[in-house]
Amino acid sequence: MNKSGDLETVSLAEIINELKGYRRFLLLNAIFWLGLASLYIARTPNEYSATASVVLTPTRIASSSQGSTLGSVIVQLDNSQAESQIQVLKSERNLQSVFEQYKEEINPAEAIEKKSEPSGIFLNLLRQKAETKEKSIDRNAQLFQQFSDKVSVRRVGASYVLELSYRASSPELAAKVANSIVLQYLLSQIELKAAATEKGGEFLQTRILDIQKQRTTVKEGIRAGTIPAAIFPDADAQIIGAATIPTRKSWPLTGLTLMFSLALSSSLGLFAIAVKNSLYPTIKSASSMKRHLGLLCLTYINRKDIGLRNWRSLRLKELSTSAPSSEINRRWIAAIANVKQIVLSKNKRMNGKIICVLPMNKGLEHAAISFMLARMIAASGKNVLLVDCDHEEASLTGVIAPEAVTGLYDLSGTSHLENQSALKLVTDRLKFLPSRAFKAEFNRDVDISSELYSAIIGSVKDIDITIACLPKYNTIAGLTVAAPFIEDVIVIFDAGITPMHQARDYITLLSSYNCKFLGGVLIN
Incomplete structure (x- = not known):
């Protein structure tokens, strides 16, 4: 709102x-x-995932009506039976033999530790056999659990195709283990058929030899980790996709x-x-200045254009020249020219008008703006008095009149400027009143905006307009003392830094003393 x-x-x-x-x-x-x-x-660590696919084709052994021959009968599967085969593939019985075969490859650190384990009579005396055996069993169970966690099986849609995946740190190992697990699954099916065949009414030697051949082929495939180019009719599943070596990591x-x-x-x-802006709102843009404070943004200045890093040397004087030497200076001069036009348009009859430049944050920007504005107004044919009212910083004094032996603070014992030597002539139409003797001590408790100081500034003759560079007031109480003597004011805001609540309080206070706001200058 x-x-x-x-x-x-x-x-x-x-x-x-x-x-x-x-x-x-x-x-x-x-x-x-x-x-x-x-x-x-x-x-x-990189992980590679390899996947092997099997399709369920269950059959059962059945004898003829005379009981003399054996045959295979295709069995129809339902969804619950298909789902149960997923658990069979992941069962400990199916995984244990594959784990034992690839244990050293899956856990090379365990294998190295086992091979490098020293032996000897002295070591055997120190170790307790029961404790060692118990730890070995626990460690083996832990490794098997880690192995089984890397095995995943899923059913492809509503079909009878199962995909088994295994994750390993090596792509070759991932493919070998995945193939071995599905082959072990086929081997268990073949062994069940072999047992059923041997219990048949008639012992068929050819049938047994065929099953033994399938057994041998599957076991060789398990050891090699590859799918043999053979068909296993006595298995309740057939491999339709062997696990290949993955080309990129899966994790x-x-x-x-x-x-x-x-x-x-x-x-x-x-x-x-968002949290910062809600808890600590600041003036951010010309539109926010207009919305929240009702002030017109006179100009927008980029801090880089001012270039105050070395301003205590010649930078400030360079900025005040009328002939811009660079694109940065041109932007800077154009920004201050906008302020000058508004000041002159709103004050056609000067008559010693005092315009105060009030900063909302500490810094040197307001001093540079005051100097440049005074220089431009003087260049337009007006007699201008520039006053450094910032006793604490005395920034303008340090650049324009560092040799000053007296200033506004030092004249506090008189009500008018009797000694014109305190003024420094910057140009033919621009005079400067220093804040104080630049290198002298001063009382920080003396306020620069008292009625006495206003009388001193007003006593300077033949002045059309006065630009007063005010200090940054840290408290509302300090501004309250100065407010009665401020007529027209230009407020300097730092975009994203000046607190919204502080700006509102200052504007409200100055409005209560009927101060005239020419607008604000936004510095980013």
């Missing part, structure tokens, strides 16, 4: 501009989360992990910005 009680509407352009102000935070946040994701990917998923971390960083970053 704005100050009139109406519901605020924020445009898409304002949201984009707001996010631009946080681009460094969002970038660092994204780099942090992407770095964590990259570290996770680098530290997580961790690099692309998905990075995308997730980027989405997470964006979500957390936007959430943090």
Whole structure:
């Protein structure tokens, strides 16, 4: 809600501009989360998944009506029986023999430890056999559990096709173990048929030899980890797809992990910005200045255009020149020219008008703006007095008149400017009144906006307009003392820094003293 009680509407352009102000935070946040994701990917062991497919084709052994011959009868499966075969594939009975065969490849660290284990009479005396055996059993059970957790079986839709997958750190090992597990499943089916055949009424030697051959072929395939090129008619399932060596890892998923971390960083970053803006609202744009404070934004200045990093040397004087030497200076001069036009248009009859430049945050920008504005108005043919009212910083004094031996503070014992030597002539139409003797001590408790100081400023003759560079008031009480002597004011805001509540309090206080607001300058 704005100050009139109406519901605020924020445009898409304002949201984009707001996010631009946080681009460094969002970038660092994204780099942090992407770095964590990259570290996770680098530290997580690669896993490869290989899949073998089997189709269930159950049969049962049945004898002829005379009981002399054996035959196979196709059995119809229902859904519950198909689902039960998934548990058979994952059962301990089916996995145990494959685990024992590939144990050293699956857990190489265990194999190395076993091979390098020292033996000797002394060591055997120190160890308790019962304890060692118990630990070995527990460790073996733990390794088998880890092995079985990497096995997964799923049914393909409503069909009788089952897909068995195994995850391993090596692509070759993943394919070998997956193939061996499905072959072990076929072997168990063949052995059941062999037992049924041997119990038949008639002992068929040819039939037994055929089953033995299937057994041998399957066992060789289990040892090699490959699917033999043979058909196993006595198994209740047939392999329709052997596990091949995977060409890329199945975990961790690099692309998905990075995308997730980027989405997470964006979500957390936007959430943090939303929380900050709701708990600590600030002046962010010209439209927010107009909505919340009712002030016209005179101009928008990029802090880089001011370039105050070395301003105590020649930078401020360079900014005040009328001939721009670079694109940055041209933008800076154009911004202040907008302020000058508004000041002159609203004050056609000067008559010693005092315009105060009030900063809402600490910094040197308001001093540079005051100097440049005074210089431009003087260049338009007006007699201008520039006053440094910031006793604490004395920024303008330090640049324009660092050799000053007296100033506004030092003249506090008189009600008018008797000694014109305190003034420094900057140009033919621009005079400067320093804040104080730049290198002298001063009393910070003496307020610069008293009636006495207003009389001193007003005593300077032949002045059309006075630009007073005010300090940053840390409390509302300090501004309360100065408010009665402020006529026209230009407020300087730092975009995204100036607190909304503080700006409202200051504007409300100055409005109560009938101060005239020329507008605000937004610095980013």
